[in-house]
Amino acid sequence: MGASSEHWDRIYRERGPEGVSWHQADPARSVGLITAAAPDHDAAIVDVGGGSSRLVDRLLDLGYTNLTVVDLASLALEYARRRLGDAADRVTWVETDVTAYRLVHPVRVWHDRAVFHFLVDPDDRSRYLARAQEAVAPDGHLIVATFALDGPSMCSGLPIVRYDATSMTRAVAPWFEPVRFEEETHVTPGGAEQRFLYGDFVRTA
Numbered sequence: 351m352g353a354s355s356e357h358w359d360r361i362y363r364e365r366g367p368e369g370v371s372w373h374q375a376d377p378a379r380s381v382g383l384i385t386a387a388a389p390d391h392d393a394a395i396v397d398v399g400g401g402s403s404r405l406v407d408r409l410l411d412l413g414y415t416n417l418t419v420v421d422l423a424s425l426a427l428e429y430a431r432r433r434l435g436d437a438a439d440r441v442t443w444v445e446t447d448v449t450a451y452r453l454v455h456p457v458r459v460w461h462d463r464a465v466f467h468f469l470v471d472p473d474d475r476s477r478y479l480a481r482a483q484e485a486v487a488p489d490g491h492l493i494v495a496t497f498a499l500d501g502p503s504m505c506s507g508l509p510i511v512r513y514d515a516t517s518m519t520r521a522v523a524p525w526f527e528p529v530r531f532e533e534e535t536h537v538t539p540g541g542a543e544q545r546f547l548y549g550d551f552v553r554t555a
């Protein structure tokens with residue numbers, strides 16, 4: 351496994367939910383990809399390594415009813431729950447390592463922004479993909495955002511793996527096949543630009 355929950359909790363404590371480098375006021379690209387993959391608002395959606403992301407707020411606003419957020423960092427989940435208030439009760443929150451967690455029901459969308467790229471050990475990637483292919487329903491989607499080849503080589507003091515469309519496709523084969531790719535330049539709260547690649551994959555038969 352990569353970094354500990356203590357590592358992530360410390361970063362969230364030191365920087366706060368809106369000071370972490372990956373913070374987005376509006377995760378619009380993820381929302382666009384998820385709504386295209388799962389137009390049905392009853393569809394089960396999991397945001398793995400969701401942290402304190404506002405993605406879950408946007409999906410609740412759109413009427414999605416079956417949302418799960420998984421993260422190692424208890425503090426990140428606590429920030430998100432506090433922000434949402436009573437609406438947090440409409441979300442399933444799971445504090446665990448996604449490479450070890452078996453979802454209890456199949457999902458239409460497995461979304462991951464900036465988690466898979468921390469898995470630098472091939473065994474960790476295999477475990478992650480085993481969990482994803484167990485969890486994603488037939489015809490369901492895996493939506494993964496990582497740093498692109500021209501993105502940073504480290505994040506939060508940890509090494510990461512950068513991907514292009516070819517290497518990302520290879521990394522999730524044979525369980526998933528590509529539907530589309532989108533690139534994005536994320537501007538951190540400190541003003542730095544980070545190039546991301548979003549891959550939308552469908553579960554193979």
Ligand SMILES: C[S@@+](CC[C@H](N)C(=O)[O-])C[C@H]1O[C@@H](n2cnc3c(N)ncnc32)[C@H](O)[C@@H]1O
Binds near residue numbers: 372374398401
């Ligand atoms: C770079 S942040 C991205 C957070 C969120 N996806 C977003 O876009 O705002 C990475 C997140 O993944 C979590 N994380 C890292 N490794 C994890 C693992 N093995 N299992 C679950 N969560 C993990 C961290 O606690 C952190 O919240």
